[in-house]
Amino acid sequence: MTEKKRLSRRDFLKKAGIGAAAVTLAACAPQQTPTPQPTPQPEAKEKKLKAAFIYVGPIGDYGWTHAHEVARRYLEERYPWLETTYAESVPEGDAMRFIDRYIQEENADIVFTTSFGYMDDTIRAGEKYPDKIFFHCSGYKRRQNVGTYFAELYQLFYLNGLMAGALTQTNKVGYVAAHPIPEVVRHINAFALGVREVNPEATIDVRWLFSWFDPAKAREAAESLIATGVDALTFTEDSPTVIEVGQEYTEKGQPVYTFGHYSPMQQFGPDSVVSGRLVRWEVIYEDILAKVYAGVYTPENLADVDYWWMLKEKTVELGGEFGVPINPKFEDALKAKTVNDPLLGEISVYDLIFERLKAMSEPTVVFDPFTGPIKDQNGNVRIPEGRRATHDELWTIDWFVEGIVAEIPR
Amino acid sequence: MDWQVFWTAVLAAIPAGTPYLYATLGEIYAERSGILNLGVEGMMIMGAVVGFGVTLSTGNPWLGFAAAALAGALLALIHAFVSITLRANQIISGLALTMFGLGLSGLLGRRYIGTPLPVRVREVPIPILSDIPLVGDLLFNHDPIVYLSFVLVPVLGFLLFHTRLGISIRSVGENPATADAMGVNVFRVRYLCTVWGGVLAGIAGAYLSIVYAPAWIEGMTAGAGWIAIALTIFALWSPYRALVGAYLFGGVKVLQYRLQPLGVSPNLLNTLPFVLTILVLLMATGEVRRRRIGMPAALGIPYSREER
Numbered sequence: 001m002t003e004k005k006r007l008s009r010r011d012f013l014k015k016a017g018i019g020a021a022a023v024t025l026a027a028c029a030p031q032q033t034p035t036p037q038p039t040p041q042p043e044a045k046e047k048k049l050k051a052a053f054i055y056v057g058p059i060g061d062y063g064w065t066h067a068h069e070v071a072r073r074y075l076e077e078r079y080p081w082l083e084t085t086y087a088e089s090v091p092e093g094d095a096m097r098f099i100d101r102y103i104q105e106e107n108a109d110i111v112f113t114t115s116f117g118y119m120d121d122t123i124r125a126g127e128k129y130p131d132k133i134f135f136h137c138s139g140y141k142r143r144q145n146v147g148t149y150f151a152e153l154y155q156l157f158y159l160n161g162l163m164a165g166a167l168t169q170t171n172k173v174g175y176v177a178a179h180p181i182p183e184v185v186r187h188i189n190a191f192a193l194g195v196r197e198v199n200p201e202a203t204i205d206v207r208w209l210f211s212w213f214d215p216a217k218a219r220e221a222a223e224s225l226i227a228t229g230v231d232a233l234t235f236t237e238d239s240p241t242v243i244e245v246g247q248e249y250t251e252k253g254q255p256v257y258t259f260g261h262y263s264p265m266q267q268f269g270p271d272s273v274v275s276g277r278l279v280r281w282e283v284i285y286e287d288i289l290a291k292v293y294a295g296v297y298t299p300e301n302l303a304d305v306d307y308w309w310m311l312k313e314k315t316v317e318l319g320g321e322f323g324v325p326i327n328p329k330f331e332d333a334l335k336a337k338t339v340n341d342p343l344l345g346e347i348s349v350y351d352l353i354f355e356r357l358k359a360m361s362e363p364t365v366v367f368d369p370f371t372g373p374i375k376d377q378n379g380n381v382r383i384p385e386g387r388r389a390t391h392d393e394l395w396t397i398d399w400f401v402e403g404i405v406a407e408i409p410r
Numbered sequence: 411m412d413w414q415v416f417w418t419a420v421l422a423a424i425p426a427g428t429p430y431l432y433a434t435l436g437e438i439y440a441e442r443s444g445i446l447n448l449g450v451e452g453m454m455i456m457g458a459v460v461g462f463g464v465t466l467s468t469g470n471p472w473l474g475f476a477a478a479a480l481a482g483a484l485l486a487l488i489h490a491f492v493s494i495t496l497r498a499n500q501i502i503s504g505l506a507l508t509m510f511g512l513g514l515s516g517l518l519g520r521r522y523i524g525t526p527l528p529v530r531v532r533e534v535p536i537p538i539l540s541d542i543p544l545v546g547d548l549l550f551n552h553d554p555i556v557y558l559s560f561v562l563v564p565v566l567g568f569l570l571f572h573t574r575l576g577i578s579i580r581s582v583g584e585n586p587a588t589a590d591a592m593g594v595n596v597f598r599v600r601y602l603c604t605v606w607g608g609v610l611a612g613i614a615g616a617y618l619s620i621v622y623a624p625a626w627i628e629g630m631t632a633g634a635g636w637i638a639i640a641l642t643i644f645a646l647w648s649p650y651r652a653l654v655g656a657y658l659f660g661g662v663k664v665l666q667y668r669l670q671p672l673g674v675s676p677n678l679l680n681t682l683p684f685v686l687t688i689l690v691l692l693m694a695t696g697e698v699r700r701r702r703i704g705m706p707a708a709l710g711i712p713y714s715r716e717e718r
Contacts, residue, residue, distance in 0.1 A: 060524015089520070207667050208676050213524070215625040216618070217667075220422070224667035227418035239625060240526065268526070409676055 049079075049109050049293050052102035053086040054095055056115035062263035063213070063238035068114050068137075071281035075289060082289060092117030099125040103132055110292055112285070113137065122146055131299050133292055138183070140395065142306065145299035149284050149307035151315040154190035154394070155360045156277040157234070158369035159318055159353055160259040161194020163274050164232035166337040166349040167257045167330065168195075171202040174225035176235035176242050178212050180408050182397050184236050189401045191234060193369045196403045198339050198349050205230060206406035213238040219245055232257040240265045246272035257330070259320070266320030266327060274330045276320040283315045308391060311361045318357060326353070370394060375402045419664050421547055424556060425622060427660020429454070429614040429631075431559050433638035434645060434652040435566055436610030440486075442570065442647055443603035444583040444708040447489050448504025451635025452511020453482040453608050454615035459515040461616025462522055462626040471531050475555070475616050482612020483605045485511060490604040494597055497712035512629060522626035531555065531621045555617055567649040579603055583706030586713040596713050611635070633684070640687045644694040646704050655690065662686050 053072050057065040065088060076084045085106060087098050095118040102108040103125075110133040113122045119139035126134050126146040134146040142148055164173050173195050177184050192204040205228065207221035218241040222233055226249060233256060235242040246258035247269035258269055260276025284307050291297045297305065309315035318325040326334065334350035341347055344355060359367035370389035376382045376399045383389050389397075400408060433450050440447045447453075457478035465474030485507055492503040531553050540550040549560070570576040581589040582599045590596050614634070619626050637659055645651035666679040698704035 058520065058523040061526060063524060066524065205671065207670050210676060210680070214627060216623040216627070216630065219623070220426070220664055221667045223418065223422060224415075224664070224670075227415045227668065228671070229414070238524065241623075241625070406671065407673060 047293070048081050048083055049289065050083045050085070050107060051289065052099075052106065052108040052111045053084065054090050054098050054111065054113045054115075054118065055086060055088040056090060056092060056117065057213070057238070058089050060238075062240065062265065064262060065114070067262055067279050068112075068281050071285050074282045075285055078286070079289065079293075081293060095121040096125065099134075103129055109133065110135070110289070133297065133299055133302065135288060142303050144301065144303050147288070147297070147302040147305035147307075149288065150309070151279045151281060151284060152308055152310050153277045153279070153316055154186050155311050155369065156316055156318050157187045157190040158194040159357060160234055160275055160277065161191040161196075162198050162349060162353050162356070163194075163326070163330070163334060164191070164234065164257060164259070165195035165197065165199035165202050166334055167274065168199065168202055168232045169255075170229045170231045171199065172228065172230045173202055173204045173232045174222070174228075174230035174234075175204060175206045176218055176221045176225070176233065176237060177206050177208050178236045179210060180208060182395060185400070185408060186394055186397050187236060188404065189397065190369050192401050192403050193374070196401075198337070198352070200403075202403065204404045204406075206404065208409060209237060211237070215239045215241040218242055222246070226254075226256060231255060234259040235261055237261070240268035243269040243273055264319075264321045266324065270327075271329065273320040273327055275318060275326050278317040278319055278322060280315055280317065283313060284309055311357070312363060312365055314361075325357070326350070376400060377402060377404060415668055417544075419661060419668050422664040423657050423661035424548070424552065425660070426663045427657040428556050428559055429617045429622070429634055430638055430641060430659050431563075431652060431656035432610045432614035432617065433635060434641040434656055435559075435562060435649055436482075436607035436614070437638055437642040438645060438647050438649060438652060439566070439570075439579070439603045439610075440607035441642055441709055442583045442706055443579050443600045444586060444706055444711065444713070445490070445493060445600050445604045445607075446500045446504065446710040447486065447507070447604060447607055448501060448639065449485060449489055449507025449511065449635075450607075450611050450638050451631055451633070452508035453485045453611035454511075454618075454631045454635045454638075455515040455629070456481045456485055456511045457612030457615030458619035458630055459519040459522070459615075459626060461612070462527070462619040462624075463518065465527055465529065465620050466522065466525065469528050471527075471529055471620050474620050475613055478612040478616030478620075479609040480612070482608035482610070482615070484608070486605045486608025486611070487601075489608075490601050493712060494600050494604070497714060500710050500712070508635065516628045519626045519628060523628065525626070527620065527624050530624065553621055555613070555621060563649050563653050570649065580706070583708055586708050590713075590715065600713075611638075614638070637683060637687055640691055643698075643704075644690045646694065646697065647706065658690075659683055659686065 055065040055068060059069045060066050072084050072086060076082055090098050092115060095113055099111055102111055112135050114137045116138045119136055119141055122134050122136040123141050123143060123146055126143050130145060136146060136148050138150050139148050175188050175191060177188060188206060195202050195204055205225060207225060209217045209221060211217060218237045222242045222245040225233060233242055233246055243258045243265050246256040249256040250272045256272055257274050258272045260266060260273055262279055265276055266273040320327055335348045337349045338346055339349060356367055368388045372383035372387045373381050373385040374383040433454055437450055460481040461474040461478030464477040465471045489503050489507050492498045493500040533551055533553050536550040540546040578594045578599055582594060582596050586596045615631060618630055641652060641655040644655045662682050666682060669679055670676055
């Protein structure tokens with residue numbers, strides 16, 4: 001489970017920073033009972049950093065904003081010199097007002113804006129407050145005091161695709177998608193590449209919700225896919241609804257394989273969830289904040305700071321729960337199916353998944369799913385043989401790979 | 411579209427249409443007694459948020475439904491007081507109720523967004539009957555709230571058309587002065603019917619948040635209350651016809667995702683329920699004229715004994 005894993009990590013960190021933590025605790029504790037303390041480390045008290053987080057959604061129990069909030073809480077506990085504040089459900093047109101408040105009234109040193117729609121406001125804020133630091137999540141505009149960061153999931157979508165392709169009995173795989181934007185298109189493509197690698201017969205169908213969070217629509221879309229014969233489903237939507245639908249069908253004797261998204265979701269479908277995608281934003285935030293604190297990042301040198309972190313940096317993790325890359329219930333089925341890989345020879349899908357996971361986690365990233373030749377739906381080669389898609393190509397992708405039978409709404 | 415896709419759409423249309431059905435049945439009773447309540451959307455959304463909140467905190471969905479019914483009833487009581495006792499404009503009072511419900515539910519529901527319910531209301535297949543091919547899945551494999559609506563339709567229809575109470579309700583809606591002279595308590599009947607409408611609207615909203623989604627989303631009724639008002643007219647104020655209309659709209663709702671692969675623009679598909687609303691209203695108006703039946707004659711007109 002999440003907490004267990006986090007605690008062990010936290011314990012380790014506590015040992016490392018126990019002295020500093022004690023100082024802060026003493027500073028925060030009511031003053032009427034002065035207890036003897038070890039000599040405080042002066043620098044821990046002197047320099048403080050205040051970070052503000054602006055969230056687009058409510059925190060809730062799962063999903064995008066929740067994942068950022070988990071990171072914020074973790075870091076506040078981890079660094080005694082760090083003070084944080086946050087605002088949830090900030091409308092995308094309203095970010096400037098909150099940035100003003102945090103900088104003018106609360107003296108924040110650094111502001112994280114965590115939605116694509118905050119991009120222009122963040123840049124404007126960077127111009128207005130040239131001596132402050134800003135980081136914008138998921139955007140592409142930077143300036144000397146505005147950096148960007150993103151935890152990218154496509155490698156995990158590809159790995160989930162391998163599983164879906166191996167497990168499907170009907171050779172029909174489905175994807176319940178939020179909005180037709182490059183990020184989602186890239187994820188559908190990565191998923192489809194995985195499916196087709198182990199099962200060239202399979203097709204991938206897509207339903208568009210036009211919403212990031214709408215459980216009722218997600219249910220209708222998932223059921224409509226199942227009605228066409230789909231038996232493996234993944235999704236981009238901020239609730240575990242698709243998983244619950246999969247679990248319900250599985251319980252009724254019609255197995256539907258599903259994959260969690262963003263948060264640990266295996267608990268919502270113990271018999272249906274094969275694996276999933278998990279994000280650890282704290283890895284990125286930790287790096288940024290430590291570098292700001294150490295003076296590596298200044299309001300003058302961020303124009304080229306763009307975090308695009310994946311498996312290698314341990315920002316994303318495979319699994320429906322932290323520490324469970326594949327639900328043990330499906331291990332045997334994945335081991336039973338074998339494929340012929342040009343490099344690895346005959347190999348079970350189970351082993352293939354871990355080979356790929358290892359290759360993508362290595363410092364040199366020796367494998368990438370978007371390696372040519374990759375054809376689009378019309379059979380045109382979009383990425384030539386032997387070449388990997390570039391960051392920019394992936395960032396702006398607006399075409400579907402072969403095997404996807406849906407269209408991108410224009 | 412093959413048979414499998416079509417048939418599952420038909421099956422899915424019943425739960426999708428159930429909120430429409432409850433809300434429409436309630437509005438039929440209110441309007442039959444002469445009270446036009448345009449606050450259905452507001453009562454539904456309050457039912458949704460209160461039902462969700464109570465289910466979340468008690469872990470009991472039936473308490474959630476009870477609380478939602480109560481919330482709907484309380485809102486309807488405001489409308490009843492304003493339009494029956496104070497004899498104010500019913501259209502304005504109803505619209506105000508809708509705005510009030512949407513606003514208040516957004517405020518109350520903020521902390522519920524993204525929170526999962528600990529319990530689920532599941533289908534309860536009826537033994538033996540649910541094994542009948544096709545019919546079994548269509549009628550006997552649903553959740554208890556759907557079964558209740560199957561029972562409510564004939565009961566409410568019978569009550570309205572074949573009992574003394576039903577005659578009282580209809581006479582109050584057609585000619586309150588005469589009904590009053592006949593010894594019917596116009597105020598009591600109108601209060602009861604309006605509040606009953608609120609009870610059913612509350613349940614309709616709670617069905618969305620407790621069973622159908624199940625989740626709280628701000629503004630999740632998304633116009634269902636307005637569709638219920640249109641369906642009331644389409645149903646020509648008859649509970650039996652309400653059943654047809656509600657499932658028709660439920661069907662259109664679930665068809666949206668089944669039509670997406672045909673290449674129809676998803677944005678266009680999203681407008682389908684509202685296009686259908688217009689069509690249905692056109693049809694109903696034609697029928698009202700042709701058959702000279704329909705709208706209760708005293709609908710929307712406040713009653714005052716002094717003006718008899």
